Amino acid sequence: MQSSTEDLEAQKTSERPLVLEWERISFSVKNKHILHDVSGRVESGEMLAIMGPSGAGKSTILDVISKRTAATSGSVTVNGDAGADMSSLASYVEQSDALLGVLTVRETIQYAARLSLDPSTPAGDVRARVETVVSELGLTDVVNSRIGNAVQRGISGGQKRRVTIGSSLVTRPRILFLDEPTSGLDSRTSREVLSAIKSLARTHNILVVASIHQPNWETFALFDKLLLLARGKTMFYGPTDRLDVYLGDGLGCPVPQHANPADVALDVFNTDFLASSAQRETHVDEFATRWAEYASTHGLVREKDEHETLGGDYADDREPRLVRRRKGLAHGVARNLHRTAILMERNVLNYSRNLLAYGVRIAMYVGMGVMLATIWVNLAQTSAKVNDRLSVHFFSVAFLGFMSVAGIPAFLEERQVFVRERMNGLYGPGAYVLANSLVTLPYLFVCVVLFAVISYWSIGLNPGADQFFRFVGVLFLAVYVLTPAPQSAVVAAALPIFVASLAIASFLNGFWMSVGGYFIRAVNLPRFWYYWAHFIDYQTYAFDLLVFNDFHGITLGCATLADGSCFCDYPSSLVSAGECALAGDDVLQSLGIRGISFKLYSAILLLIALIYRALLYVVLVFKT
Ligand SMILES: Nc1ncnc2c1ncn2[C@@H]1O[C@H](COP(=O)(O)OP(=O)(O)OP(=O)(O)O)[C@@H](O)[C@H]1O
The missing domain is CATH 3.40.50.300 (P-loop containing nucleotide triphosphate hydrolases)
Known part of the structure; x- marks a missing residue:
C-alpha cells in the first residue's frame, strides 16, 4: 500500500x-x-x-x-x-x-484529491494533503461551510475562488x-x-x-x-x-x-x-x-x-x-471504476442534500400520485370507463416524462463541474455517465413506488399483485429513460443555456406525446411520422405496456339499454356469446396491441434508456 x-x-x-x-x-x-x-x-x-x-x-x-x-x-x-x-x-x-453548491469546502477539495489520486493512496495521506491546501489558502475557518447556491447562501465569492484553486492544487x-x-x-x-x-x-x-x-x-x-x-x-x-x-x-x-x-x-x-x-x-x-x-x-x-x-x-x-503508456489497460479500467465509485458517492451526497432539485421532485411524484388517486378515484370496471383508464396510463407516462425538465438546472450545475474536472484530467464522460445512471436508479425507484402505492389501488387498476409490480416496473423503466439526466441532459449538454434547453426538452416531450398513439391512434398517424417517430418514442412502448398490463385478462361490464340490448364502447367478442360484457383483450385488439410481447417491449424500453445514455456520453465527448 x-x-x-x-x-x-x-x-x-x-x-x-x-x-x-x-x-x-x-x-x-x-x-x-x-x-x-x-x-x-x-x-x-x-x-x-x-x-x-x-x-x-x-x-x-x-x-x-x-x-x-x-x-x-x-x-x-x-x-x-x-x-x-x-x-x-x-x-x-x-x-x-x-x-457543487451543497458540498462543504473540505468535501469539495477532498473529492478533487481522491479523484486525482491513485486508488491505493492511504486515506491519511489524502486528508493531510487536503488540510495543507485548506490552511495554506486561508480556508480553515470555512472548511465545514457549504459552498452555497441560488437557494442557500454559502461562502463568499473570494472564498469560492480559493476553493476552486485549492481543488486544482490538491491534485498536485x-x-x-x-x-x-x-x-x-x-x-x-x-x-x-x-x-x-x-x-x-x-x-x-x-x-x-x-x-x-x-x-x-x-x-x-x-x-x-x-x-x-x-x-x-x-x-x-x-x-x-x-x-x-x-x-x-x-x-x-x-x-x-x-x-x-x-x-x-x-x-x-x-x-x-x-x-x-x-x-x-x-x-x-x-x-x-x-x-x-x-x-x-x-x-x-x-x-x-x-x-x-x-x-x-x-x-x-x-x-x-x-x-501513461506504461500503466496499461488493466490499470486504466481499475482507475476508471475507482473514479466512478467516488463520483457515485459524491452524487449521493449532492442529490440527498439538494432539496430543490431532488426533494421537490419527490414531492411532485407524491403530489401527482395523490392527484390521480383522488381525481380518477375508484374507476368502475366497465366499458364506459375504458377511456378513463387509458388516460391514467397516458398521463402517468407523459407527465413523468415532462417532469424530467425539472432536472435541467441541477444537470447544468453538474455539467460545469464535469467540464472543469474533465479538462483537468480527473475523469472522463464514461465515468460521469455511469455514475449518474447508477446513482439515479434507487432515487427513481423510490419516486415511482411512492407514486404507484398512492394511486394504483385508489384508481382501481387491475387488482392482481403481478400487475401491480409490472406497473411499477414499466413506469420505472419509462421514467428511467428520461429522468433525471438523459433526454433533458442530452439537450442541455448540447446547448448549455437553461432557457433554450428547457424549451427544446419541453418541445420534445410534447412531440413524444403526439406520436405515442394515445391522442391519435397509431394506425391513423400520417405515415411519415408513424414509420420513425412512433417507433422510437419511448412513450409508445411504456403506454402500450401499461395498457396491456391493465386490460389483459379482465372483463368489463357493458350497459344494458332500455330495449334490453347490450351496448359496449368497444367491439366485444363476449356479446355474441350471450354475455353483456367486454373482454379487456377486446380493447387491446381494438388498439392493435393484443399480441405484443411484454418482454420484447420492456427490452425495447430498456434499450431506449441505454441509447439516451450513450447519446449523453457522445454529446459530452464532443461538446465539452
Ligand atoms: N472566439 C473569439 N471570437 C472573436 N473574438 C475573440 C474570440 N476570442 C477572443 N476574442 C477577442 O480577442 C481579444 C482578446 O480576448 P481575451 O479574452 O484573450 O482578452 P483578455 O486579455 O483575457 O481580456 P480581459 O482581461 O478583458 O478578460 C478580445 O478583443 C476578444 O473580444
Whole structure:
C-alpha cells in the first residue's frame, strides 16, 4: 500500500523538471488577429504572470499554451514534445467557479484529491494533503461551510475562488494554469493566495502560468517572470524585476519611486483611449518593435541552449507519454471504476442534500400520485370507463416524462463541474455517465413506488399483485429513460443555456406525446411520422405496456339499454356469446396491441434508456 503511494509521489516529484515553451504563437478568428508571434518559456517551480490591458489576449494565450485552443500558427511544447498530453500534466483554474453548491469546502477539495489520486493512496495521506491546501489558502475557518447556491447562501465569492484553486492544487498537477486567480479577492487575500501557490509550486516543483489583471506591488513581485501583452503583441517578456529597467531604459518611462511597475506598464501600454483604431494600432506596433529590439540587444530572449540548465537535451524526454503508456489497460479500467465509485458517492451526497432539485421532485411524484388517486378515484370496471383508464396510463407516462425538465438546472450545475474536472484530467464522460445512471436508479425507484402505492389501488387498476409490480416496473423503466439526466441532459449538454434547453426538452416531450398513439391512434398517424417517430418514442412502448398490463385478462361490464340490448364502447367478442360484457383483450385488439410481447417491449424500453445514455456520453465527448 505504502510503497505504491510512494511510487506515485516519487513519480510526481522526482520526474525531471518540465519546460513549457511556446514559440511564435499567432491566433486568428474570422480574420481577426488576436495573437501575433507570441513566444515564452517557463520551467518547473517558476511562476509566470500574463498581464495586459483588457482585451490584450491574456485568456487566449492561456488557452493556447494549455492546449485548450489550437494556435493558428506556432508551437507549444513540453520538454520539446509538441504532442505532450496536457490533461495528464496540467490543471486549469478558470475565471468562473464551477462548484457543487451543497458540498462543504473540505468535501469539495477532498473529492478533487481522491479523484486525482491513485486508488491505493492511504486515506491519511489524502486528508493531510487536503488540510495543507485548506490552511495554506486561508480556508480553515470555512472548511465545514457549504459552498452555497441560488437557494442557500454559502461562502463568499473570494472564498469560492480559493476553493476552486485549492481543488486544482490538491491534485498536485505538474503544470498549473490560472485564469484571473485573484478576481474577486481583496489585495491582501490575493497576495496570500498567490504566495500559497508559490510556496506549493516551489515545494512540489509545479510550473505556474497565471493571467492577472492589476496586481499590487507585493503580489506582482511573487512572480518570477512576466509576459506583457497589448492587442495580442508582446510588450515585455522576461524576469519581473527587469520590467522597471525596461520601462525606464527602453521606453523612457521611468517608474517613479514607490510606484508599482505593473501599474505603470499597464498605463503605458493601454491604448484603448486613443482616438482612432489606426492610432491604437500604430502605438502598439511601435511598442512591439521597441521591445523586440531591446530584448535582442539586452539578451532577454531566451535561447534553446538554456535548456541545458535543466539537465541536458530534453528532445528525447517523452516521459509524460511514456508514463501513461506504461500503466496499461488493466490499470486504466481499475482507475476508471475507482473514479466512478467516488463520483457515485459524491452524487449521493449532492442529490440527498439538494432539496430543490431532488426533494421537490419527490414531492411532485407524491403530489401527482395523490392527484390521480383522488381525481380518477375508484374507476368502475366497465366499458364506459375504458377511456378513463387509458388516460391514467397516458398521463402517468407523459407527465413523468415532462417532469424530467425539472432536472435541467441541477444537470447544468453538474455539467460545469464535469467540464472543469474533465479538462483537468480527473475523469472522463464514461465515468460521469455511469455514475449518474447508477446513482439515479434507487432515487427513481423510490419516486415511482411512492407514486404507484398512492394511486394504483385508489384508481382501481387491475387488482392482481403481478400487475401491480409490472406497473411499477414499466413506469420505472419509462421514467428511467428520461429522468433525471438523459433526454433533458442530452439537450442541455448540447446547448448549455437553461432557457433554450428547457424549451427544446419541453418541445420534445410534447412531440413524444403526439406520436405515442394515445391522442391519435397509431394506425391513423400520417405515415411519415408513424414509420420513425412512433417507433422510437419511448412513450409508445411504456403506454402500450401499461395498457396491456391493465386490460389483459379482465372483463368489463357493458350497459344494458332500455330495449334490453347490450351496448359496449368497444367491439366485444363476449356479446355474441350471450354475455353483456367486454373482454379487456377486446380493447387491446381494438388498439392493435393484443399480441405484443411484454418482454420484447420492456427490452425495447430498456434499450431506449441505454441509447439516451450513450447519446449523453457522445454529446459530452464532443461538446465539452
Ligand atoms: N472566439 C473569439 N471570437 C472573436 N473574438 C475573440 C474570440 N476570442 C477572443 N476574442 C477577442 O480577442 C481579444 C482578446 O480576448 P481575451 O479574452 O484573450 O482578452 P483578455 O486579455 O483575457 O481580456 P480581459 O482581461 O478583458 O478578460 C478580445 O478583443 C476578444 O473580444
